[in-house]
Amino acid sequence: MKKNNFSINFWGVRGSCATSKNKSAVYGTNTSCVELLVGDHLIILDAGTGIYPLGEHLCSINKAQKGHIFISHPHYDHIQGLPFFIPFYSSLNAYTIYGEQKLDIPFENILVDYMKKPYFPISWNDFDAHITVLNIAPKETVAIDRNVSVSAIRVNHPGENLAFRIDAYGKSCCYITDIEHRDYSSELIAFARNADIVIYDASLTKEEYSKAEYNGWGHSTWLVAANLANEANVGKLILFHHAINKTDDEILNIQKQTCTVFPNTVAASEGLEINL
Numbered sequence: 442m443k444k445n446n447f448s449i450n451f452w453g454v455r456g457s458c459a460t461s462k463n464k465s466a467v468y469g470t471n472t473s474c475v476e477l478l479v480g481d482h483l484i485i486l487d488a489g490t491g492i493y494p495l496g497e498h499l500c501s502i503n504k505a506q507k508g509h510i511f512i513s514h515p516h517y518d519h520i521q522g523l524p525f526f527i528p529f530y531s532s533l534n535a536y537t538i539y540g541e542q543k544l545d546i547p548f549e550n551i552l553v554d555y556m557k558k559p560y561f562p563i564s565w566n567d568f569d570a571h572i573t574v575l576n577i578a579p580k581e582t583v584a585i586d587r588n589v590s591v592s593a594i595r596v597n598h599p600g601e602n603l604a605f606r607i608d609a610y611g612k613s614c615c616y617i618t619d620i621e622h623r624d625y626s627s628e629l630i631a632f633a634r635n636a637d638i639v640i641y642d643a644s645l646t647k648e649e650y651s652k653a654e655y656n657g658w659g660h661s662t663w664l665v666a667a668n669l670a671n672e673a674n675v676g677k678l679i680l681f682h683h684a685i686n687k688t689d690d691e692i693l694n695i696q697k698q699t700c701t702v703f704p705n706t707v708a709a710s711e712g713l714e715i716n717l
Contacts, residue, residue: 453491454709456682467689469711472518483508492522505533512540549574633673641666643680667702
C-alpha cells in the first residue's frame with residue numbers, strides 16, 4: 442500500500458434494512474458500510490450488514506489488523522453487522538470504535554447492551570480482538586496520525602447523528618448520511634467545502650419529501666445533495682443510503698437526474714471503489 446494511498450470502497454449502501462436481490466442486483470442489498478484505506482490505516486464508516494462481507498475480505502488477507510470504526514449513530518442499520526464482523530473473533534486484531542453517547546449513556550454501554558441476551562446469544566465480551574470504544578462528540582477531531590484526521594459535526598436526524606470528514610495527504614472525503622436537510626446550514630457547507638468526495642443521503646426524491654409522511658424521517662433528497670455539492674465546490678458526489686423500496690432502475694434514474702444539476706455524480710453501489 443502506498444504511504445499516501447486514499448481509497449474508498451463501498452460494502453453496504455442501503456438504508457433501514459437489507460433488501461432482496463431481485464431488483465437490487467446492480468446497486469446492492471446491504472446496509473451502510475464504507476471502507477477507507479488511507480495510508481497505512483483502515484477506517485470503516487458505519488457497521489451495517491455490509492461490514493460482514495468486508496470482514497470476510499479482511500480475513501482473506503490473512504494478517505493481523507488494526508482498524509478504526511466510526512459509527513454515525515446507533516440505529517440498527519448502522520450497527521447490526523457488528524456481531525458478524527469476523528475480525529472481532531481473532532486475538533490478533535485490534536480495533537477502535539468511535540461513537541456518540543446518547544441519553545448520557547457512554548457509547549460502549551450502548552454497544553454492550555445491544556448484544557445482551559435475549560437480543561443476541563453472543564455477548565460483547567465474547568469477542569477475542571482487542572476492542573476499544575471511545576466517545577466522539579460533534580465538532581471533535583480524531584487524529585489518526587499527523588497526516589490523517591477524522592472530524593465530526595451534528596446533522597439533523599431523529600435521535601441525533603454525526604457526519605464525518607476524513608482529511609489525509611491533501612485529500613478529503615465527507616460521509617453525510619441520515620440527514621434531513623430542510624435548509625442545509627452554513628456549517629454543513631463549510632464542512633464539505635472543497636472535499637474531493639461527498640457521500641450524501643439521497644433516500645428520497647423531491648416528490649416523496651414533499652409528502653407529510655416523510656417529514657421527520659431524517660433523510661434527504663438527490664436535489665439537495667446536488668445543490669450542496671455545487672455550493673461547497675465538491676469534486677465528486679456519491680448518492681448513498683438508497684431506500685429499501687428503490688429498484689436498480691429507479692436509482693439509475695435518480696443518478697441521471699442528479700447529473701443534470703451536478704454532473705460528477707454517481708449512485709453508490711456495492712463494490713464501487715474510488716481512488717483519490
